[in-house]
Amino acid sequence: MLPLPVVKVGSVPVDGTQPLFILGPCVIESEEFIWDVAERLGAIANSLRLKWVFKASYDKANRSAISSYRGLGVEKGCRILAEIGAKLGVPVTTDVHSPEEAKIAAEHIDLLQIPAFLSRQTDLILAAGETGRAVNVKKGQFMAPWDVKNIAEKLASVGCENFLFTERGTTFGYQNLVTDMRSLYWMRELGYRVIFDATHSVQRPGGLGTTTGGDGKLAPVLARAAVATGCDGVFMETHPDPSKALSDGPNQVPMADIAQVVEKLRRIHSLVTEDS
Template structure:
């Protein structure tokens, strides 16, 4: 019996010639948050250079607002209009789909005017009104599986999306709560969600978080993110989500989990080679 990542699943089309179809993983790459317009443009252009050299299918990611920070004093980002406008300009100039978090039904509807791939944060993955609003926009949707959900529980989320006519969606694994301030990544989850008939992404960087581990901020084990990414590709995942920063120690959000931009090309090259072996 072939592994489920070799079986036929619905194609999820993000536009701009990027789709989840099992031929090659789609890489969702970028910094956690828009720290400034100049910063995010520089990141996008550097990542594009790497992606073009390796021949990747990729999506540029950066959140305009990090609404679930550990502390109310932490940096969040900018307005929806300003942030999504910047992302849309990046997508147009570089020719890639762009993605960002949305946090409410209203945000989903408004962001869809600019954004190709709407992302539902893990903490909000059971918010029915938000899920349905995102599904109604006509945009592709990425639902982060909550740290509190079993893999098979995503079926209920899929049914919410399908009830409003949305079949263009993926689920992203980002770790499961493992005691206080810790997560564990269970690679069986990728298999089980695929077995249900859904395209699945592995979020390698958020899966190594230590939620609230720094007291007023989230900590993490960023050096382990490449390990999880390699394991996920070997397991047959449809895409890999990786946050990256020129200097994670200076990042305004989720620095401990992000991969240094200087290490990104080497990791992506490894992942492509693993994919070629795993699909045989």
């Protein structure tokens, strides 16, 4: 396995000593909502002394139906996230969908996320890499683990060495995903820091007709397997009441469960690290 670099997300180093947790709701449902969730998660993170990043989307650009809620937009959404990050003293992340959005988001956001559906969009990847911000690329559902090397070369071509890859499941027939834990090993073997996306890995894309379904109860199960296999952090969407979420409710983890889930994952990470 090639030596793994230290990736800096804001002031937070991703170096394997502790798992990085990327936590937050799927989308900014309202300004009041996102502040409430952020402050509640901040209290949990502080009490557990987590290494973490707050996440939320300003726009869900790939919703199944035209009637689906999308978000507040890039300008307002990124401003709110920046204010949350400053108040809580935590790095923030959100997904970007175009080179123009990458430039706008980079003025406020510590970690620019490339959505899985856009993971081969060269112009978007180059634009994100050129901002100087850390970049997290979700590996496409259609990609083999070793194909991320091509993405890494695109980022390196514009001087970006501060990036992560995230595993989020692979297409398995219609409206289903499966997670191959070997993917985590193979991407890290190439020399990249790797995050496991527990909640999107249990999606059933388009499974409810006009919306995406999912098996949220399995997200902590797969997260435990991923941390035991070996990864540098866990991405997990959470909501106070997933049944009322405006996006991806079926695969989000209830906020009431988050403290217990992340503490168990941290213990597993500690055991794996001790044995390595």
